[in-house]
Amino acid sequence: MIHVKALSKNYQIVQRDPGLKGAMKALLKRKYMTKHAVKNVNFEIQQGEMVGYIGANGAGKSTTIKMLCGILTPTSGEITVSGIVPYKNRHNNAKNIGAVFGQRTQLFWDIPVRESYDLLRHIYEVPEQQYKETLALFTEVLNLEPLLPIPVRQLSLGQKMRCELAAAFLHRPKVVYLDEPTIGLDVAVKVKIRQFIKQMNKMWGTTVILTTHDMQDIEEICTRIIIINEGTIIYDGNIQSIQDQFGHKRLIHFDLEKDENMKLPEKLLGFAEILSHDPEHRKVTLSITSKEMSTASIIATMMNDYEIRDLTIADPKIETLVEEIFNRGL
Numbered sequence: 001m002i003h004v005k006a007l008s009k010n011y012q013i014v015q016r017d018p019g020l021k022g023a024m025k026a027l028l029k030r031k032y033m034t035k036h037a038v039k040n041v042n043f044e045i046q047q048g049e050m051v052g053y054i055g056a057n058g059a060g061k062s063t064t065i066k067m068l069c070g071i072l073t074p075t076s077g078e079i080t081v082s083g084i085v086p087y088k089n090r091h092n093n094a095k096n097i098g099a100v101f102g103q104r105t106q107l108f109w110d111i112p113v114r115e116s117y118d119l120l121r122h123i124y125e126v127p128e129q130q131y132k133e134t135l136a137l138f139t140e141v142l143n144l145e146p147l148l149p150i151p152v153r154q155l156s157l158g159q160k161m162r163c164e165l166a167a168a169f170l171h172r173p174k175v176v177y178l179d180e181p182t183i184g185l186d187v188a189v190k191v192k193i194r195q196f197i198k199q200m201n202k203m204w205g206t207t208v209i210l211t212t213h214d215m216q217d218i219e220e221i222c223t224r225i226i227i228i229n230e231g232t233i234i235y236d237g238n239i240q241s242i243q244d245q246f247g248h249k250r251l252i253h254f255d256l257e258k259d260e261n262m263k264l265p266e267k268l269l270g271f272a273e274i275l276s277h278d279p280e281h282r283k284v285t286l287s288i289t290s291k292e293m294s295t296a297s298i299i300a301t302m303m304n305d306y307e308i309r310d311l312t313i314a315d316p317k318i319e320t321l322v323e324e325i326f327n328r329g330l
């Protein structure tokens, strides 16, 4: 379905010395630096796979996705998406793909959502009956009914994201690229969005490529992950081995009532460590380092030794995970 071989993309960046003198000099004689954003990347994705494409900021995710969409031309290498070379045949490629790019909207800002969908129907030449059925389904699954008469600019972030997702899947594309589809959303909307993506994949065998910094998105949606670091793939495989190694590595943030001589309880040595400690605001974050003790036991031990006002549990950051895989391998 998606075939990527020895794919590279370089950007030419104009270098400028600081200040006015630097600006003048750059006008007369430009100095360029080459940024190797994507370096010799290879992967094959089969129809119906749901793949997490993850990496730290600036790793090369968007550059890869833009090449898959045909927005960017590779510096070298091969790409085909459903047999089409995206940058050579953007029009036909566009018919096969749908996309949600976090901050951008593909809906028309000032007109009601329903009319945006109607325009997309014409752009993608969706048969009327199919369009009606699809829209009825999405309206039900994503609770769109009250949103359809409203212009996008008046929608909340969560409402807008539900409408964007529907727009991306409306023409039943073979592949959908999703860039941070749940960022900034509350838990209930996140759950709905994840369910919707999984349902579409099941119904139509849609291939999904997801870039996200949210571990929960990856765990719940993807069966495979590809990790990119500084333009190079450092892991491509199933999610299980990542979960086995990192699944337990949660963070627990505690708000303490008092912070007198806060130190890690002896019982937790070897099972958790203090990641950060802010005595002024009486906050401490523990990182769980071993599978051998449950999160509940760690919390119970802390509650035994300290007066806890509040606590939250979080997944490790993708950046930490990438760094560990990069440094130690799997």
Ligand SMILES: Nc1ncnc2c1ncn2[C@@H]1O[C@H](COP(=O)(O)OP(=O)(O)OP(=O)(O)O)[C@@H](O)[C@H]1O
Residues within 6 Å of the ligand: 011, 012, 013, 035, 036, 037, 055, 056, 057, 058, 059, 060, 061, 062, 063, 064
């Ligand atoms: N148009 C551009 N011109 C020059 N350099 C660019 C351009 N777009 C991206 N880059 C650089 O290429 C590298 C990869 O960027 P890319 O946007 O692909 O990263 P990313 O993994 O999507 O990051 P993020 O998670 O922050 O979106 C970065 O170092 C970035 O600064």
